[in-house]
Amino acid sequence: MTTMTLGRRETSRADRRPGRQLRGDKRAHKNSLRRAVFLIPGIALLGLLGVYPLIQLVWMAFHRVTNATINTGPWEWVGLNNFTQGFQMGETGPAISRTLIVVAIVTLLGMIGGFAAAAALRSSGWWSSALLALMVFVWALPPVVNGSVWKFLLSDNGLVNAIVMGLGRSAPVPFLYDTHWALASVAFVGAFAVIPFNALVFRAALLAIDPEVFEAAALDGTNKWGEVRHIMIPSVRPTSLVLLVLTMVYAFRSFDFIFVMTYGGPGTATNTLPFLGFLQAFARFNFGYGAATSVLAVVGVFVLAVIYARSIRKEEA
Amino acid sequence: MKKRTLHTRMAGAAALVTAGALVLAACSPGGDSAAPASPGTADSPATEGTVTVWHYFSDPQQVALMEKYADLAEAANPGMTVDNVFVPYDQMNSQLISAAGAGSGPDVVIFNGAEAATLALAGALAPLDDFWSDFADANQFPDSVIHTVNDSMYAVQGYVNLLGLWYNQDILDEIGVHPPTTMNQLEDALAKAVEANHGGITLSGLPNSQGEWQGFPWLSAAGFTYDNPTEDALTAGLDRVSNWVDQGWLPQEAVNWDQTVPFQQFAAGNFAFAANGNWQMGTAQADANFTFGVVPLPLGSTGQVYLGGEGAGIGANSAHPELAWAYLTASYLSVEGNLAAASLVGSLPARADAAADDSIASNELLKPFADTITQFGAKYPSAAIPPEAVADVQLRMGQAWSAVIGRQHSPADAARTAISALNNLLG
Numbered sequence: 001m002t003t004m005t006l007g008r009r010e011t012s013r014a015d016r017r018p019g020r021q022l023r024g025d026k027r028a029h030k031n032s033l034r035r036a037v038f039l040i041p042g043i044a045l046l047g048l049l050g051v052y053p054l055i056q057l058v059w060m061a062f063h064r065v066t067n068a069t070i071n072t073g074p075w076e077w078v079g080l081n082n083f084t085q086g087f088q089m090g091e092t093g094p095a096i097s098r099t100l101i102v103v104a105i106v107t108l109l110g111m112i113g114g115f116a117a118a119a120a121l122r123s124s125g126w127w128s129s130a131l132l133a134l135m136v137f138v139w140a141l142p143p144v145v146n147g148s149v150w151k152f153l154l155s156d157n158g159l160v161n162a163i164v165m166g167l168g169r170s171a172p173v174p175f176l177y178d179t180h181w182a183l184a185s186v187a188f189v190g191a192f193a194v195i196p197f198n199a200l201v202f203r204a205a206l207l208a209i210d211p212e213v214f215e216a217a218a219l220d221g222t223n224k225w226g227e228v229r230h231i232m233i234p235s236v237r238p239t240s241l242v243l244l245v246l247t248m249v250y251a252f253r254s255f256d257f258i259f260v261m262t263y264g265g266p267g268t269a270t271n272t273l274p275f276l277g278f279l280q281a282f283a284r285f286n287f288g289y290g291a292a293t294s295v296l297a298v299v300g301v302f303v304l305a306v307i308y309a310r311s312i313r314k315e316e317a
Numbered sequence: 318m319k320k321r322t323l324h325t326r327m328a329g330a331a332a333l334v335t336a337g338a339l340v341l342a343a344c345s346p347g348g349d350s351a352a353p354a355s356p357g358t359a360d361s362p363a364t365e366g367t368v369t370v371w372h373y374f375s376d377p378q379q380v381a382l383m384e385k386y387a388d389l390a391e392a393a394n395p396g397m398t399v400d401n402v403f404v405p406y407d408q409m410n411s412q413l414i415s416a417a418g419a420g421s422g423p424d425v426v427i428f429n430g431a432e433a434a435t436l437a438l439a440g441a442l443a444p445l446d447d448f449w450s451d452f453a454d455a456n457q458f459p460d461s462v463i464h465t466v467n468d469s470m471y472a473v474q475g476y477v478n479l480l481g482l483w484y485n486q487d488i489l490d491e492i493g494v495h496p497p498t499t500m501n502q503l504e505d506a507l508a509k510a511v512e513a514n515h516g517g518i519t520l521s522g523l524p525n526s527q528g529e530w531q532g533f534p535w536l537s538a539a540g541f542t543y544d545n546p547t548e549d550a551l552t553a554g555l556d557r558v559s560n561w562v563d564q565g566w567l568p569q570e571a572v573n574w575d576q577t578v579p580f581q582q583f584a585a586g587n588f589a590f591a592a593n594g595n596w597q598m599g600t601a602q603a604d605a606n607f608t609f610g611v612v613p614l615p616l617g618s619t620g621q622v623y624l625g626g627e628g629a630g631i632g633a634n635s636a637h638p639e640l641a642w643a644y645l646t647a648s649y650l651s652v653e654g655n656l657a658a659a660s661l662v663g664s665l666p667a668r669a670d671a672a673a674d675d676s677i678a679s680n681e682l683l684k685p686f687a688d689t690i691t692q693f694g695a696k697y698p699s700a701a702i703p704p705e706a707v708a709d710v711q712l713r714m715g716q717a718w719s720a721v722i723g724r725q726h727s728p729a730d731a732a733r734t735a736i737s738a739l740n741n742l743l744g
Binding site: 067179265266269279285286 | 436570573708716720723
């Protein structure tokens with residue numbers, strides 16, 4: 001109401017002084033031009049490194065592009081053939097299923113693990129700081145290093161199997177060479193790598209809660225679980241939606257750990273969409289197939305990106 | 318027309334980068350440390366200037382060999398400087414292809430010889446025909462080490478690498494068997510070794526070209542060939558390795574092993590046998606605390622062993638190809654270079670005169686590999702595979718090999734899938 005009144009007042013003053021209004025308009029126009037100039041480098045970079053390559057990728061997906069034609073052309077138009085071939089050869093369908101499994105595992109473990117770690121880290125203390133530092137370290141590790149360490153840990157002679165066998169199991173768990181275990185293992189490692197990031201974001205949301213809320217809850221006799229259920233979870237709900245989408249996008253791009261830990265094996269058991277696209281483009285040198293598979297992955301990520309943008313807008317509103 | 322080609326090349330390079338960026342998002346396997354140097358651009362006489370050499374060697378002995386090549390070339394060509402640039406194996410082809418699209422790349426590239434067709438078709442290698450026809454020592458090299466694509470020569474191997482059967486003599490003595498010469502003897506020895514609580518055999522079951530390279534000898538022993546690929550023969554070959562896993566003679570974990578890991582397992586003394594290459598000689602001598610030896614793989618009458626090794630070629634966009642050729646003739650293709658490869662890495666010289674050298678003939682570890690060339694030697698890749706299908710065939714067969722060892726598919730299912738793919742690829 002106050003704002004509306006002020007606005008009306010300003011308008012009437014401006015009406016009374018047309019010269020000032022004109023100068024104001026000019027200044028606003030200049031400012032807007034200046035802002036546009038500052039935007040140019042960003043738009044140019046985005047166009048050059050984001051939009052143009054994306055257009056090229058889609059263009060390739062509809063052409064026959066191999067190592068023999070990638071540099072010299074011409075690229076033969078094949079319509080949807082690159083997309084349908086992948087399904088007909090039985091590669092794309094299973095890869096989509098595996099990708100969805102990986103997304104489900106990474107998202108579930110990543111979200112729950114991230115929240116649990118954030119809840120644990122909310123309190124202050126040396127161990128909390130130490131754990132936080134450790135998590136940031138894990139988060140900052142290059143995926144190749146992280147994957148190599150996990151490959152070593154999960155091997156037959158690795159630490160995890162040593163513990164498992166120490167507990168009485170007679171044979172090692174085939175973490176990385178059994179068809180089902182291998183997919184679960186790479187998804188687990190993917191989740192492990194995203195937990196620190198999720199924990200940091202959740203922690204920021206938890207730290208924004210007024211301490212008096214917890215004090216009031218304590219006076220009412222609420223236990224720890226009650227604090228989690230009735231204070232923390234509702235408080236992080238807006239953050240959770242954004243983080244959920246980001247985690248799903250991260251999981252959808254699952255490539256690095258598969259490359260390092262299983263190379264898609266055994267056989268094709270851990271070929272997710274991104275890894276299948278890699279094999280098609282950079283192992284079989286059929287860039288058309290690889291582009292088509294990548295376009296499918298891009299569509300998946302794009303849908304999630306739209307959801308993300310909407311949820312951000314909602315949160316800001 | 319030229320404009321169109323340039324546009325396509327630029328678009329190709331951009332698209333390649335894009336596909337890579339999208340697919341490899343957040344994953345550059347060791348690539349950050351391997352930014353290739355730009356090729357030399359100075360206009361210089363044939364024996365002066367910098368020669369940029371791309372290679373993928375990380376093993377200390379192999380790196381020492383590259384340094385030895387540089388020393389030989391620089392000594393023979395005063396004014397030449399050699400710049401060895403490491404590019405990870407997994408990135409070598411894609412980097413060469415994208416560099417070719419951008420009009421850059423190395424002067425010399427040392428790569429997996431089997432992938433010559435892939436690189437040549439992509440325009441990453443320069444034809445060597447003119448250099449080769451003027452090369453005085455060309456007749457020292459057998460045809461099997463010369464890589465031609467569409468009747469043009471693009472690469473040559475200075476040495477040959479191949480698989481043999483490494484054995485742990487201490488374990489064989491304990492279980493009372495001799496180094497096997499037949500498949501039955503090998504399987505009998507494997508059974509006895511496992512009964513005595515030792516490991517049986519190690520090899521690579523990776524679902525890529527390494528798996529195909531390791532699997533082909535065993536598959537060919539069952540009658541499989543690329544000239545006439547039959548489902549029955551492939552099933553029989555895959556059945557054999559499947560049985561090895563069932564019996565506990567071959568660890569299922571082999572699907573995660575490249576060719577280095579299984580030899581490390583063997584060198585640690587855990588296994589009776591390792592199907593591995595002559596290039597492991599240095600590792601065996603350095604790491605194995607037991608008596609070891611090598612015999613040819615016991616592959617029977619139909620068996621074949623690929624004659625592999627690194628091919629050397631000149632980059633398509635080399636600013637001074639004559640200098641690059643001078644580097645190759647002074648190092649990789651010279652007698653001294655061939656002998657250095659044998660002494661440092663254990664590779665068999667490709668040159669006839671170097672192969673006849675006393676240091677080679679008297680080497681007990683190299684002799685079984687030399688015998689294998691005569692007995693089972695096969696061109697790598699098979700001439701029956703069209704150049705444009707080589708990479709695809711290797712991947713499909715590697716996946717079949719891995720799928721059986723890892724229990725993803727039965728031998729019959731894996732063979733059916735692979736043969737179906739081969740029928741399309743082999744034409």
